[in-house]
Amino acid sequence: xxxxxxxxxxxxxxxxxxxxxxxxxxxxxxxxxxxxxxxxxxxxxxxxxxxxxxxxxxxxxxxxxxxxxxxxxxxxxxxxxxxxxxxxxxxxxxxxxxxxxxxxxxxxxxxxxxxxxxxxxxxxxxxxxxxxxxxxxxxxxxx
Amino acid sequence: xxxxxxxxxxxxxxxxxxxxxxxxxxxxxxxxxxxxxxxxxxxxxxxxxxxxxxxxxxxxxxxxxxxxxxxxxxxxxxxxxxxxxxxxxxxxxxxxxxxxxxxxxxxxxxxxxxxxxxxxxxxxxxxxxxxxxxxxxxxxxxxxxxxxxxxxxxxxxxxxxxxxxxxxxxxxxxxxxxxxxxxxxxxxxxxxxxxxxxxxxxxxxxxxxxxxxxxxxxxxxxxxxxxxxxxxxxxxxxxxxxxxxxxxxxxxxxxxxxxxxxxxxxxxxxxxxxxxxxxxxxxxxxxxxxxxxxxxxxxxxxxxxxxxxxxxxxxxxxxxxxxxxxxxxxxxxxxxxxxxxxxxxxxxxxxxxxxxxxxxxxxxxxxxxxxxxxxxxxxxxxxxxxxxxxxxxxxxxxxxxxxxxxxxxxxxxxxxxxxxxxxxxxxxxxxxxxxxxxxxxxxxxxxxxxxxxxxxxxxxxxxxxxxxxxxxxxxxxxxxxxxxxxxxxxxxxxxxxxxxxxxxxxxxxxxxxxxxxxxxxxxxxxxxxxxxxxxxxxxxxxxxxxxxxxxxxxxxxxxxxxxxxxxxxxxxxxxxxxxxxxxxxxxxxxxxxxxxxxxxxxxxxxxxxxxxxxxxxxxxxxxxxxxxxxxxxxxxxxxxxxxxxx
Numbered sequence: 076x077x078x079x080x081x082x083x084x085x086x087x088x089x090x091x092x093x094x095x096x097x098x099x100x101x102x103x104x105x106x107x108x109x110x111x112x113x114x115x116x117x118x119x120x121x122x123x124x125x126x127x128x129x130x131x132x133x134x135x136x137x138x139x140x141x142x143x144x145x146x147x148x149x150x151x152x153x154x155x156x157x158x159x160x161x162x163x164x165x166x167x168x169x170x171x172x173x174x175x176x177x178x179x180x181x182x183x184x185x186x187x188x189x190x191x192x193x194x195x196x197x198x199x200x201x202x203x204x205x206x207x208x209x210x211x212x213x214x215x216x217x218x
Numbered sequence: 219x220x221x222x223x224x225x226x227x228x229x230x231x232x233x234x235x236x237x238x239x240x241x242x243x244x245x246x247x248x249x250x251x252x253x254x255x256x257x258x259x260x261x262x263x264x265x266x267x268x269x270x271x272x273x274x275x276x277x278x279x280x281x282x283x284x285x286x287x288x289x290x291x292x293x294x295x296x297x298x299x300x301x302x303x304x305x306x307x308x309x310x311x312x313x314x315x316x317x318x319x320x321x322x323x324x325x326x327x328x329x330x331x332x333x334x335x336x337x338x339x340x341x342x343x344x345x346x347x348x349x350x351x352x353x354x355x356x357x358x359x360x361x362x363x364x365x366x367x368x369x370x371x372x373x374x375x376x377x378x379x380x381x382x383x384x385x386x387x388x389x390x391x392x393x394x395x396x397x398x399x400x401x402x403x404x405x406x407x408x409x410x411x412x413x414x415x416x417x418x419x420x421x422x423x424x425x426x427x428x429x430x431x432x433x434x435x436x437x438x439x440x441x442x443x444x445x446x447x448x449x450x451x452x453x454x455x456x457x458x459x460x461x462x463x464x465x466x467x468x469x470x471x472x473x474x475x476x477x478x479x480x481x482x483x484x485x486x487x488x489x490x491x492x493x494x495x496x497x498x499x500x501x502x503x504x505x506x507x508x509x510x511x512x513x514x515x516x517x518x519x520x521x522x523x524x525x526x527x528x529x530x531x532x533x534x535x536x537x538x539x540x541x542x543x544x545x546x547x548x549x550x551x552x553x554x555x556x557x558x559x560x561x562x563x564x565x566x567x568x569x570x571x572x573x574x575x576x577x578x579x580x581x582x583x584x585x586x587x588x589x590x591x592x593x594x595x596x597x598x599x600x601x602x603x604x605x606x607x608x609x610x611x612x613x614x615x616x617x618x619x620x621x622x623x624x625x626x627x628x629x630x631x632x633x634x635x636x637x638x639x640x641x642x643x644x645x646x647x648x649x650x651x652x653x654x655x656x657x658x659x660x661x662x663x664x665x666x667x668x669x670x671x672x673x674x675x676x677x678x679x680x681x682x683x684x685x686x687x688x689x690x691x692x693x694x695x696x697x698x699x700x701x702x703x704x705x706x707x708x709x710x711x712x713x714x715x716x717x718x719x720x721x722x723x724x725x726x727x728x729x730x731x732x733x734x735x736x737x738x739x740x741x742x743x744x745x746x747x748x749x750x751x752x753x754x755x756x757x758x759x760x761x762x763x764x765x766x767x768x769x770x771x772x773x774x775x776x777x778x779x780x781x782x783x784x785x786x787x788x789x790x791x792x793x794x795x796x797x798x799x800x801x802x803x804x805x806x807x808x809x810x811x812x813x814x815x816x817x818x819x820x821x822x823x824x825x826x827x828x829x830x831x832x833x834x835x836x837x838x839x840x841x842x843x844x845x846x847x848x849x850x851x852x853x854x855x856x857x858x859x860x861x862x863x864x
Contacts, residue, residue, distance in 0.1 A: 085645055092653040108603035129641045158644030160690075161636070162701050162748075180683045183655045 080121045082112040084130045109133025128157040139171035232424040243409030244325035250402030257395035264388040270314045338369045431459035447474040462557035517620040540591030560585035579603040632697045688821035702746035709741045728767035734774040742856040765790035787846035802827045
């Protein structure tokens with residue numbers, strides 16, 4: 076079973092995501108903040124991480140940086156899910172190793188699941204990402 | 219006439235005249251002298267005649283004395299004076315005759331004399347003969363007869379007459395000779411005097427004529443030398459002085475003209491000088507003013523000349539950089555002021571070089587840092603502008619910079635606000651979106667009415683999402699934090715790609731999109747790709763939304779000078795004139811548009827306009843009765859604008 080860690084401090088959102096991913100056949104773990112997320116990824120291995128950026132204790136960028144700097148963890152695929160949408164934020168996240176970046180308001184959950192599946196089918200724990208972030212995803216960020 | 223002679227001629231003429239006068243005097247003197255000489259000759263001649271007359275009497279007396287002695291003594295020795303007397307007396311008379319040939323009176327008397335002398339001689343001879351014959355008594359008788367005495371008396375009388383005649387003549391001749399001598403002396407004296415006077419007069423005239431002209435000329439020359447250019451020299455003579463005076467006069471006129479011209483030029487120069495001085499005064503005043511302004515400006519300002527040397531450095535520049543004015547003036551700016559990139563500390567003063575090479579105002583690139591004198595790093599911003607000389611050459615640069623530490627902080631706060639706003643606004647919206655999405659997946663248990671509610675919630679949420687996004691974009695535009703990154707793109711390909719992405723939406727609205735790219739092939743434009751997408755998205759979706767189903771939306775692309783112009787045309791109703799001017803205003807929605815589409819935010823066109831302009835383009839539209847409504851925008855071509863990062 077595919078394992079996904081959803082890092083999201085908004086309970087309503089994490090719950091929706093958990094339900095949908097579970098329905099799609101994923102084993103879902105929730106972390107409510109960055110610190111918790113780091114603890115969990117160090118304890119267990121995940122196929123994919125959905126990462127929010129604005130969170131208490133440790134924000135998403137710090138998590139990305141930490142994972143990026145940790146050789147044991149850097150193969151973990153991370154998709155950023157955030158409501159920050161400036162170029163700077165997107166670039167920064169991608170440069171820190173995020174595989175893709177979704178602005179929450181602009182994408183239905185089904186789209187996120189589709190993307191998650193793609194990464195998963197390429198095989199988790201591969202550090203080489205074949206697919207570039209989608210044109211639409213990135214290009215719509217300015218909106 | 220005389221005036222017209224050359225000086226040499228005048229002098230020659232004067233001299234010749236004087237010589238001629240003296241010659242005349244000499245001739246007259248000579249004639250006088252000759253006359254005098256002749257008179258003297260005649261006088262001598264008269265004396266000779268008188269002597270000969272005396273000699274005649276002496277010879278006869280000698281002869282008579284001899285005769286008497288012989289008669290008395292009978293001694294022959296007494297015959298000797300007698301014979302000599304007789305022998306010479308005729309010669310004496312001959313001489314008298316010859317000497318008085320010119321005097322008929324005397325000639326006549328000589329004839330008488332010769333007769334008397336012959337008588338005497340005869341009487342004497344008779345007696346002598348008688349005595350020699352021994353007839354003493356006869357001889358004495360004759361002597362005593364007074365015959366001889368009478369003859370002698372006659373002779374004496376005649377000779378006396380002749381002497382008187384000669385004496386008379388002598389008197390006359392003496393008088394004439396004296397007269398002649400006096401006349402000659404008078405002529406010589408008077409002639410000399412006259413000659414002297416005439417010569418003096420001629421000399422005076424000649425000299426005067428020369429001296430007068432020379433003096434006139436000299437005086438005129440002195441006047442001219444003094445600067446009086448109006449003094450005229452009226453010398454009409456054609457001699458050297460005349461020539462000289464005319465030459466001087468010509469020189470005077472030329473000088474006058476030259477002076478006149480000089481004066482005029484001097485006047486002009488004076489006027490120019492005054493102008494220049496005024497201009498200089500104005501310039502220095504302006505300079506002072508500019509300096510004061512520069513000094514009091516709240517930004518750091520420094521000015522460099524064409525050799526990159528700092529000529530002005532204001533107080534704020536000192537304050538920001540830590541260098542005093544003294545420390546930088548006259549130095550190359552890059553030796554003291556180090557503008558570097560914030561990231562890597564590499565020198566970042568290309569904007570100054572660019573001003574020189576392009577002659578245009580150039581902005582500092584973002585994230586420029588000035589290294590202070592004390593090594594502290596100060597984030598700075600602003601620009602460099604050229605100032606040009608009359609020929610349009612860049613002769614210096616004004617660099618304006620300001621400490622943007624505070625601006626950075628404010629920017630950070632703004633960005634923070636946007637982030638927070640984005641996050642805080644979007645989070646509940648995302649929640650609603652996702653919940654509706656999930657709810658719709660399991661809507662089997664809902665009745666139709668409930669399903670329709672759900673749809674309405676979904677539409678409303680989408681509107682809310684769009685409104686939030688637009689509001690955030692607007693905030694970014696307003697706060698100046700909207701970032702774009704320009705890239706080189708192929709215009710045709712970019713538009714084709716966009717059409718692909720919106721095709722489904724068009725189909726859903728029963729529209730077809732026609733791409734009219736004409737003969738445009740590869741044209742490289744410079745624009746932020748997201749901006750291009752957003753602008754197209756906005757304008758094309760508007761074209762679809764605001765036109766009736768089953769109509770075409772045409773996208774036209776063509777080159778217009780240094781731009782690519784993209785036009786989007788639809789068959790929608792025209793935009794009323796009263797709405798046209800407000801179309802790009804924030805939150806403005808035309809009443810006609812509201813009727814067709816209720817869910818617009820009124821921000822789309824405002825955002826699009828801002829985005830287009832931020833990328834160096836223009837935007838506009840045309841909506842007239844009976845024609846397609848066309849919205850267009852332009853994008854700079856690569857050939858026109860180099861890629862710049864903003």
